[in-house]
Amino acid sequence: MSERVVADFVGRFYLTDMGRSEPVRGRIMLSPKRLVLAGDGHEVTIPMGAMFDVAVGHVPPEMREFFSDTVTLAYNTDDGRRMAVVEGEADTIEKFATVLFKAHLNGQEVTVEHPARRGGRVVDTPARQARLSVDGGTLAFRSGDGRFTIDLETVTDFERDRRTIDGSSRVALSVRHVPDTTALVSVIALSSKRVLNLLGRYLRLEYSDVVEDLSEVSLSDEEMQVLLAIYSAGSGVDPLEVVAADASRTTMVLNGLREKGLVVDGEEGTELTPKGRVVVNSRLEEVNS
Template sequence: MNERVIADFVGQFYVNDMDRAEPVRGRIVLSPKRLVLAGEDCKVTIPMAAMFDVAVGHVPPEMREFFSDTVTLAYNTDEGRRMAVIEGDADTMEKFSTVLFKANLNGREVTVQHPARRGGRVVDSPAKQARLSVDDGTLAFRSGDSSFSIDLATVTDFEKERRTLDGTSRPALSVRHVPRTTALVSVFALTSERLMNLLGRYLRLEYTDIVESLSDMSLSDEEVQVLLAIYSAGEDVDPLDVVAADASQTTMVLKGLRKKGLVVDDDRGTALTPKGRVVVNSRLEEVNS
């Protein structure tokens, strides 16, 4: 392959139109233009532009006896849609999935409104054309001489919706993130449904990592009360002034929440971290459901 290689490793793979029931061991080679799966007696080439979905860790039920650490690709061919399941060791697959998303998304043109909301207030920011890049858990947007980035560790929620950007109604991603202590909502739309789907997958993967890191964390009723108080009171209010409990006890609870990475202190007081906001959002959803 006379192209720049960005991933090259030995693993096993299965494509759902293969004339066999078991996966093939072979070489997996990725360039900016295509993915090549090469076994001893078969070769599959998947153009980058044909990929429309990437799932990390998901194994189709019929293949679970053969695979564990996987990346599953859905792609279009002249004969219809196909699926390829690729497996390697855990570290390799984590790196491969990141490279695969970057190869699909980096340098793409995007229409972005940042921010569309600040706190609970709508902001009249103009929609701009920018170039997207994905690197080290960050979405970066460059437009002319200006740029901004979203650290995906600060994302607390996102959803796909229709938005009017630059006078055109189109599918867009609305991303809620907390770069410091104020929640922002940024909206962006890529040029195709395929790329929008892949970006949504990438965000979902990062968000799932945050949620999973919280799944084994136990919280007392007092800790939940303090988190909700910080959320309700706002970033400029001292939790000791609003929590209906002994001040020394609240101080001890806050110390525990800091160790768990759910609150942080800055020059304006105590605020929720992105993980803290995920916890609060889940508690509010339980109350409202």
């Protein structure tokens, strides 16, 4: 492989057309242009543009007895669709998946409305062209008039639907997120349905991690009341002034919320973390639904 290699490790892989039922051990090499799997007399080169789906942790039923930590790739060939399953150490596979999504998504030109909705209100934000990059748990968009990001920790939901963007009907991703105390919806469209599908996969992967993390958070009614009070009062609030409870008890509750990563002490006072804002917004949506 003559081009720059962004991932290179030894693992196991299985190809749907390699004529055997067990995976083989070999070398996995990834560049921005292609993925090469080679080992035990088998070698395949998969161009990045041929891949149309990437699933992390999903193994076809017939292969589950052979694999644990995996990335499964679906790709097109001249003879039809094929599948490759790549396995490695858990940390290695996590890094490989991240690099693989970056190779597909970074630098893609997107059309974005940010925000398309603010709270429950449609915002007349013009669509603009931007370059997408994914890194450090964020979607970043760079256009001629600046840069903005969506912190994936603040995403509460997303869906793929058909939207009218810049005067034409297009399939797009609508991403609901809560960067501060107001829920926003941003709409992202790409000219390539293949890349849009991969962006959806990436969002689902990151979103499932957030949901799993939040599912492990157990909150008492008292803790929820303190979170709602901070949310309602805005940033820089002193919770002891807005929570109608004994000060010492409120302090104890706040310490527990800090340990759970839901509030943090900023320069101007106690604030909700992105995780805390998602928790509160989810609760408010339950109440209003």
